[in-house]
């Protein structure tokens with residue numbers, strides 16, 4: 001046992017030492033076995049440390065609901081502008097099973113704060129996570145994945161069952177177009193593999209963290225991260241050969257991603273041109289359905305996927321912010337930023353009227369707010385043209401789905 005772990009064991013109450021030793025693979029056949037043999041998961045404690053446990057208006061809060069949405073992070077874009085909004089991430093929870101969509105900056109901390117874990121006093125923030133889903137590979141959606149991957153085996157106290165299933169885009173296999181077209185092509189980053197998908201990205205992470213992983217494998221009997229995470233590229237090969245423009249085709253049926261007992265996960269191609277492939281995900285449980293848009297402009301595929309959903313968690317951008325931002329950028333950069341932001345995202349005016357209303361969803365919850373600092377009054381305009389309930393997303397806000405209640 002390494003001395004750090006010795007100190008850690010000495011510092012925790014006796015009753016918790018068994019768990020810590022199990023976590024280190026000592027006196028047990030490894031973490032997974034320790035989890036199976038350990039105590040049943042503690043009672044669910046939704047919103048244990050959450051700032052906001054209730055929904056808004058007629059929208060039910062999540063406390064005690066068998067199915068619920070927890071908005072872990074609600075800021076869009078890689079710029080850090082508001083300490084109250086962390087990078088975008090959404091948890092869909094069914095009983096004590098947690099499914100996380102995207103991992104923006106700070107979202108791993110938000111997961112810990114959400115209380116979606118057994119209350120052990122030790123590292124357990126991934127103990128109930130069953131799946132992680134990446135909508136696309138922009139850094140504002142993935143940058144906490146290295147943190148989760150590298151430290152995962154230290155955050156699974158009382159975890160039972162299978163490895164965490166991770167799904168995301170595969171390689172796009174072609175470069176995006178240069179904009180504007182007259183601009184010379186910039187030098188490539190990593191020309192041997194310039195468009196890695198989620199599984200290739202994870203292989204690169206594994207190699208980058210090799211020293212730490214090997215230290216812990218040899219010194220502390222920690223498990224190999226590949227025994228905790230199974231990473232899958234979502235196969236788009238029969239649907240679309242991605243081109244440099246990245247405008248997806250219309251799909252006539254959703255993509256089947258995963259069925260985990262009562263929870264069925266499907267996806268569609270959304271339009272985040274030229275970034276591709278980009279996905280929206282739908283989660284169906286016995287209590288209802290939740291759809292997460294990822295980053296997209298108004299997308300008919302997404303409207304189809306969201307048809308009749310109880311909750312649509314959708315990205316949104318304030319066009320006034322785009323004008324303000326691009327006014328301060330140098331010529332050349334300004335136009336490409338403006339085009340990216342307005343062509344590949346959904347404005348406040350569009351999200352309710354042109355997406356949530358035609359999809360017929362019950363509740364529209366706004367996330368990926370750009371800018372995260374805009375006042376609530378700005379986002380309220382999304383209600384225009386939408387007859388359902390509008391929730392202006394905040395970090396750690398919970399939304400209940402269906403009437404079923406649940407206790408462990």
Ligand SMILES: [Zn+2]
Pocket residue numbers: 076077138140141295368
């Ligand atoms: Zn984004």
Ligand SMILES: [Zn+2]
Pocket residue numbers: 136138272275295
């Ligand atoms: Zn994006």
